[in-house]
Amino acid sequence: MKVGLAAGRSFIDAVRANRISKDDVYSKVPMAVMAIVTGPSTEFSLGRLYQSAITDASDRIVKNDYSNMPMPIDKWIVDPEVLKIKAGGQFSAKNCSLLK
Numbered sequence: 430m431k432v433g434l435a436a437g438r439s440f441i442d443a444v445r446a447n448r449i450s451k452d453d454v455y456s457k458v459p460m461a462v463m464a465i466v467t468g469p470s471t472e473f474s475l476g477r478l479y480q481s482a483i484t485d486a487s488d489r490i491v492k493n494d495y496s497n498m499p500m501p502i503d504k505w506i507v508d509p510e511v512l513k514i515k516a517g518g519q520f521s522a523k524n525c526s527l528l529k
Contacts, residue, residue, distance in 0.1 A: 437478060441471045490516050 443449050468474040494500050
C-alpha cells in the first residue's frame with residue numbers, strides 16, 4: 430500500500446508541476462486517470478484515484494464473467510464466498526502478488 434501511495438503522490442505531483450511531457454501524458458496515461466487527478470490537492474486526487482480503482486476492480490469481479498464479459502444483472506455475483514474465490518483467482522492470474 431505504501432509503495433502505491435508514494436508512487437501516486439509522485440505521479441500527481443509530477444503532473445501538477447509539468448515534469449511529465451504532454452506527449453507522454455497523451456500517449457501513456459489513460460484519459461480517465463488525467464480527469465481523476467485534477468483536483469484541489471494531491472491527497473484529494475489520490476483519494477479519487479483509489480476510489481475509482483476500487484470501484485472498477487469490484488465491478489469486474491461482481492458484474493463480469495471469468496472472460497471479463499459483462500453479465501446480465503440477474504447473474505451478478507453477490508455471494509461473499511464466491512466473490513472471495515473469484516477475486517483470489519483474479520489476483521493470482523494478474524500477478525498482483527508481485528506488487529507487494
